[in-house]
Amino acid sequence: MNLTCRAELAIETDYASVVAGALSPELAEKIPRTRISVASGDRKVLVNIEAEDQTALRAALNSYIRWTNVAEETAKEAKRA
Numbered sequence: 001m002n003l004t005c006r007a008e009l010a011i012e013t014d015y016a017s018v019v020a021g022a023l024s025p026e027l028a029e030k031i032p033r034t035r036i037s038v039a040s041g042d043r044k045v046l047v048n049i050e051a052e053d054q055t056a057l058r059a060a061l062n063s064y065i066r067w068t069n070v071a072e073e074t075a076k077e078a079k080r081a
Helices: 016-028 054-080
Strands: 005-012 034-041 044-051
Touching: 005 016, 005 054, 016 034, 016 044, 016 054, 034 054, 044 054
Parallel strands: none
Antiparallel strands: 005 044, 034 044
16 A cells, blocks of 8 residues: 555544544554544544545544544533533
8 A cells, every 4th residue: 555645633632542442443444545544632533544645534524523423422412521
């Protein structure tokens, strides 16, 4: 696989471990033409995406941004309950 496009998402959140944990199962589901890693630290989640082309990069970015948002919003709602 020849990876030519790269992006890194750095998300600051009080729910970093929850968000990273929610994204972990998605790593097993391969997005075509991409390689993705997720790491978390103190209040930060880093998502690194490498892709063969801009189309694959955009698809992966859109997916991980959406999943991150859902995980964070779910964690916020669970805390309120």
